[in-house]
Every structure is written in C-alpha cells, then in structure tokens.
Amino acid sequence: MITVKELSEKLLKEKRVALFCHARPDGDAIGSACALKLALNGKGIDTVVFCSDAVPQKFLFLNETHNILKDYSGDFSDFSALVAIDNAELTRLGDFTEAFSRHKNTYSIDHHISNTRYAKVNFVADRSSNAENVFAILTEIDAEITVEIANLLAMGIMTDTGGFRHKNVNSATFYDAAKLVEFGADMNTIYYNTFTRQSKERALLFGKTMSKIRYFKGGKIAIASIRMRDFSETKALQEETEGFIDFVMGIDSVEIGACIMETDSNKFKISLRSKGADVNAVAAIFGGGGHKLASGCKITGEYEEAVDKLVFAMSKYISD
Numbered sequence: 001m002i003t004v005k006e007l008s009e010k011l012l013k014e015k016r017v018a019l020f021c022h023a024r025p026d027g028d029a030i031g032s033a034c035a036l037k038l039a040l041n042g043k044g045i046d047t048v049v050f051c052s053d054a055v056p057q058k059f060l061f062l063n064e065t066h067n068i069l070k071d072y073s074g075d076f077s078d079f080s081a082l083v084a085i086d087n088a089e090l091t092r093l094g095d096f097t098e099a100f101s102r103h104k105n106t107y108s109i110d111h112h113i114s115n116t117r118y119a120k121v122n123f124v125a126d127r128s129s130n131a132e133n134v135f136a137i138l139t140e141i142d143a144e145i146t147v148e149i150a151n152l153l154a155m156g157i158m159t160d161t162g163g164f165r166h167k168n169v170n171s172a173t174f175y176d177a178a179k180l181v182e183f184g185a186d187m188n189t190i191y192y193n194t195f196t197r198q199s200k201e202r203a204l205l206f207g208k209t210m211s212k213i214r215y216f217k218g219g220k221i222a223i224a225s226i227r228m229r230d231f232s233e234t235k236a237l238q239e240e241t242e243g244f245i246d247f248v249m250g251i252d253s254v255e256i257g258a259c260i261m262e263t264d265s266n267k268f269k270i271s272l273r274s275k276g277a278d279v280n281a282v283a284a285i286f287g288g289g290g291h292k293l294a295s296g297c298k299i300t301g302e303y304e305e306a307v308d309k310l311v312f313a314m315s316k317y318i319s320d
C-alpha cells in the first residue's frame, strides 16, 4: 500500500480535486471529506466535495457541510483527480459511480477492511474512522488545522466510534481526538448534534421499533424492523434510524443484532452489529460488507423471507 507520505506528495501535485462521500453519507464521510477539502484549498488546490445524497440535517451545524454538491453538469474531466472518501466499494458513490470509474486519475482514502481497491491509488488504513486517516494526511502536508477542520475531523471520529463507545476505539483514537480538542474541536456540541438531538418523529419511530424487537436463538439474535408503514405513520425519515441498532446491542442476551429497514416495497437495507461474531462474513453472504463487528447488506423479497434468510445466516456465527 502507498504510504501517507507518498499519498500526500501525490495529492499536493494535483491541480483541481473532486472529493466524493459515499451515498447516504455519515458523519465520517462528510467530516473527513470537508476537512480534506479545506486543507487542500489552504494549499492552493481548488477542491470541491460531492455526494449523491443530501447531507443529513444533524451534520449541518458545521458550516462547511453546506458546500457539498449533489450534482455536476460536467464529466469531471476538468478535475485532475477524483478522490473517494470513506467509500468501501465503487457503487456506493451512487450517481457518481460512472464518472469515477471513467476518470483516469482516481484515489480512494478509506478505513474499511472490505475496501475493494477500485481506485488507481488506494490508501486503506484500518483506523477507527477515516477522519483519522485524513488527519494523518493533513499532519503530513503540514496543513493548518483550523477550528473548523478540527470540528469536522472530530465529528468523523465521534460518529464512527459511536461517541467513543464502539470496539474499534483504541488509544490512537483518543490521541487524535485529544489533539483535535487542542486545535479547538468542541466535543460537547458535536456529541449533542450527532447523537442526542432528535426530532419528535424520530422519538416516535424509535419507541415503535423497539417495542417489537424479535428475538431468535434464545435471545442471542435480535432483529429490529422498520417497515414502510412505520415511516408513513410516524413521518420520520429513513436517515433518522441511525443509532437504532446500537440500542438493540445494549440488550444483554444479544450477540448479533440486525436492523432491517424497508427502503422500498420488499427492499430491505440491513445493518448488522455484533459483540464478537464476524458480521462482515454474514453481510458478505448477501453481497454486503463492512467491518467484523459492524457491517451491512441489502436483501430483496418478502419481509418474512428476508428475516428467515438473515436469521439462518446469523445463526452460523453465534455461540452454541
């Protein structure tokens, strides 16, 4: 793999850079992309951030997130490099997948072990968040870490670690977070906006969903389901289900948890978590992926069939 130094030297030679967050962007994709953009701008490199989905409301408290573009009229040949951020596979770039695959100079800067190395230059380092990878790059290029950049990177770390609670947290996570606090990151405000704050509609959907969790294998497997009608009844948005799975994993008997969200009629997006079992392998059965303890996939078909298939796959990975 290319080193941080080699990657940084290459990036600094670019004339104009387009950064891409993955579709349905999270705080890490947004935070690490926007931070890299500001730093490259500071080095005189014209940089723009794109994402094929809108930035979720809860991240908009950081001003730079307002500059993320959803559309582009050109074919990106006017950019010297296209860089995918926090993006494990090409198709997660959504509407920009085609343009990315056609461009002759592409990079992937990511922390997912499942990254398929789809770019010409792939920098994949297994840190707890991609924001830490970007922080390492910014340190390498001696970028000025403004308060805004510190907040964006801290948001990436905070959201990908579930507020420093997930198993991916290690001492390096805290070292980076501590440095970002020294650069002015406001952890309290970031935590409130990304985790605590919610709409009335989300609170209603949360209660509804948790009141009907289904258990299998003596409670070792738990499945929370959100159907289309749950969204229409509560008026909550799909993006507001983030964090639901974390609540499920708090149940003491549960070894593997899943949140099944019906995104369209008979189309399900599955979030998987575990306390030790390999849910990356479970997701892979359905063509998905992610990390060992947190991954995701999609299943199409009748709801009960989807649950059956999922429980069958998960059962192979729980203890006897």
Ligand SMILES: [Mn+2]
Binding pocket: 028, 029, 086, 111, 129, 130, 160
């Ligand atoms: Mn990430």
